Amino acid sequence: xxxxxxxxxxxxxxxxxxxxxxxxxxxxxxxxxxxxxxxxxxxxxxxxxxxxxxxxxxxxxxxxxxxxxxxxxxxxxxxxxxxxxxxxxxxxxxxxxxxxxxxxxxxxxxxxxxxxxxxxxxxxxxxxxxxxxxxxxxxxxxxxxxxxxxxxxxxxxxxxxxxxxxxxxxxxxxxxxxxxxxxxxxxxxxxxxxxxxxxxxxxxxxxxxxxxxxxxxxxxxxxxxxxxxxxxxxxxxxxxxxxxxxxxxxxxxxxxxxxxxxxxxxxxxxxxxxxxxxxxxxxxxxxxxxxxxxxxxxxxxxxxxxxxxxxxxxxxxxxxxxxxxxxxxxxxxxxxxxxxxxxxxxxxxxxxxxxxxxxxxxxxxxxxxxxxxxxxxxxxxxxxxxxxxxxxxxxxxxxxxxxxxxxxxxxxxxxxxxxxxxxxxxxxxxx
RNA sequence: UCCCCGGUAGCUCAAUCGGCAGAGCGGGUGGCUGUUAACCACUAGGUUGGGGGUUCGAGUCCCUCCCGGGGAGCCA
Numbered sequence: 001x002x003x004x005x006x007x008x009x010x011x012x013x014x015x016x017x018x019x020x021x022x023x024x025x026x027x028x029x030x031x032x033x034x035x036x037x038x039x040x041x042x043x044x045x046x047x048x049x050x051x052x053x054x055x056x057x058x059x060x061x062x063x064x065x066x067x068x069x070x071x072x073x074x075x076x077x078x079x080x081x082x083x084x085x086x087x088x089x090x091x092x093x094x095x096x097x098x099x100x101x102x103x104x105x106x107x108x109x110x111x112x113x114x115x116x117x118x119x120x121x122x123x124x125x126x127x128x129x130x131x132x133x134x135x136x137x138x139x140x141x142x143x144x145x146x147x148x149x150x151x152x153x154x155x156x157x158x159x160x161x162x163x164x165x166x167x168x169x170x171x172x173x174x175x176x177x178x179x180x181x182x183x184x185x186x187x188x189x190x191x192x193x194x195x196x197x198x199x200x201x202x203x204x205x206x207x208x209x210x211x212x213x214x215x216x217x218x219x220x221x222x223x224x225x226x227x228x229x230x231x232x233x234x235x236x237x238x239x240x241x242x243x244x245x246x247x248x249x250x251x252x253x254x255x256x257x258x259x260x261x262x263x264x265x266x267x268x269x270x271x272x273x274x275x276x277x278x279x280x281x282x283x284x285x286x287x288x289x290x291x292x293x294x295x296x297x298x299x300x301x302x303x304x305x306x307x308x309x310x311x312x313x314x315x316x317x318x319x320x321x322x323x324x325x326x327x328x329x330x331x332x333x334x335x336x337x338x339x340x341x342x343x344x345x346x347x348x349x350x351x352x353x354x355x356x357x358x359x360x361x362x363x364x365x366x367x368x369x370x371x372x373x374x375x376x377x378x379x380x381x382x383x384x385x386x387x388x389x390x391x392x393x394x395x396x397x398x399x400x401x402x403x404x405x406x407x408x409x410x411x412x413x414x415x416x417x418x419x420x421x422x423x424x425x426x427x428x429x430x431x
Numbered sequence: 432u433c434c435c436c437g438g439u440a441g442c443u444c445a446a447u448c449g450g451c452a453g454a455g456c457g458g459g460u461g462g463c464u465g466u467u468a469a470c471c472a473c474u475a476g477g478u479u480g481g482g483g484g485u486u487c488g489a490g491u492c493c494c495u496c497c498c499g500g501g502g503a504g505c506c507a
Contacts, residue, residue, distance in 0.1 A: 026467085026468075028465090028466045028467075028469060029463085029466080029469095030463060030464065030465065030466055030469075030470085031462080031463040031464050032463085032464045033463095033464050033465055033466070034466095035465080035466055035467085035469095037467090046466085046467085048465075048466090050464065050465095051464090052464090080465095082465060082466085082467085083465095083466095083467085084467065102441080102457080102458070103457095104441075104442080104457095105442090106441090106442060106443090106456065106457055106468085107456090107457095107468040108442075108443070108455095108456060108457085108468065109442090109443065110442065110443075111442085111443075111499085111500080112499090112500070113438095113498090113499050113500065114442070114443090116499095169505080169506080185507090206507085208505090208506070208507085210504095210505055210506065211432070211504090211505085212503095212504075212505060212506070213501085213502080213503085213504095214501095214502070214503080214504090214505095214506095215501090215502095216506085216507085217505085217506070217507085218507090221507070222507095223507060300505080300506085302503080302504075302505095303502095303503085303504095303506095304503095345507090353506095353507085354506075354507060355507070356507075357506085357507060400507060401507075402506090402507030403507085404507085405507060406507090427498095427499080
């Protein structure tokens with residue numbers, strides 16, 4: 001295979017003739033000068049050609065080009081202050097691979113209703129490209145953290161026989177002659193895995209058939225969920241804050257060039273260092289009442305409530321000890337007051353809301369059976385899960401972090417649908 | 432599911448009290464030796480989301496349906 005050079009490496013080739021393979025990002029011409037802005041997935045470079053006559057063969061070929069046409073180009077790399085990016089290529093020749101049809105996305109504002117059905121093309125745009133590059137970096141940093149901390153990746157199934165939390169928001173599908181459900185969380189399997197491997201995590205897509213229609217919700221989203229045996233409530237909160245500090249700081253370090261494209265105010269992120277403030281649910285409600293929230297105590301917070309609480313802090317804030325009746329059946333009751341649980345949410349600043357939900361899990365067999373029944377689940381369906389409390393049960397804790405919410409926060413974007421390549425939202429299943 | 436806003440050229444939008452359907456961008460043609468979402472000139476481009484109603488006359492008012500956007504609830 002013949003070798004070619006990627007645009008992000010061009011500065012190493014100043015003075016040399018290189019081959020570039022890419023797509024036309026923009027075209028400009030001014031009499032006897034022609035510019036092709038070429039993009040190749042690693043960056044954009046301006047290329048230029050001159051001709052004393054306007055009907056040279058190269059100019060004729062240039063005039064055939066349209067936006068997003070695919071092109072292989074040869075030319076000499078030079079430093080050029082006038083060019084965006086600092087280097088430019090003097091075109092020696094180029095081959096057209098394919099002339100693009102008239103490209104629907106223009107270099108101007110478009111409505112989201114226009115762009116969403118063109119998502120497969122929209123991801124070529126600078127901002128969308130930058131967001132998805134940061135997603136890649138963030139995912140690697142998440143894996144890196146758990147690798148360093150001695151957690152084992154143990155994958156959990158996507159097709160599952162029963163629910164993890166509630167049944168109203170499950171996607172049901174046929175599984176030969178049975179019913180199966182798309183996973184909402186790998187947590188129950190994580191608990192089994194933690195009893196085998198000690199410290200584990202799973203990381204994959206999860207599905208919630210919620211009819212939610214807000215900037216913080218996706219139908220299909222990615223969640224990373226650690227779970228550790230012998231880790232109690234406080235231990236897991238420490239993991240959570242160290243984890244968040246690590247993935248934020250490492251991602252902004254490695255993803256600087258993309259955050260610049262997005263014009264993200266980095267000072268707000270550089271401040272995200274553990275430890276994070278903690279506030280009990282009941283105390284959070286005192287704040288909410290002072291601020292005039294209408295949410296009745298004992299209920300879960302609304303999105304605006306989360307924003308009120310998080311605006312009191314310049315770091316993410318833990319809200320802890322939620323009432324048992326609004327939380328999942330498996331959460332360990334607070335020994336000081338069993339109406340409450342050893343649970344925690346982490347609220348991100350700047351209105352990005354809940355990015356983590358976690359808890360210590362019930363490890364006592366009798367108590368877990370009692371809670372299962374109270375929540376109306378069948379003991380039969382959870383037989384395997386109950387086994388974990390029969391064969392060497394230990395205290396254990398875990399949490400889940402929503403990837404797209406975290407990425408929205410890091411990138412500073414307004415709507416979560418841009419934090420995943422192909423968002424599944426209430427009304428969007430295409431493309 | 433509920434509340435609010437919207438649907439006019441390929442795109443983003445305008446159209447005063449109900450009175451000739453318009454602009455910018457994009458497309459096409461021509462011009463320009465350093466453009467930065469280039470610029471200049473010319474040019475083509477319309478079932479005003481569908482159906483019904485009121486009126487001499489409806490993009491505009493009324494009814495209804497469809498589609499989109501924003502928010503709420505629920506959650507990560």
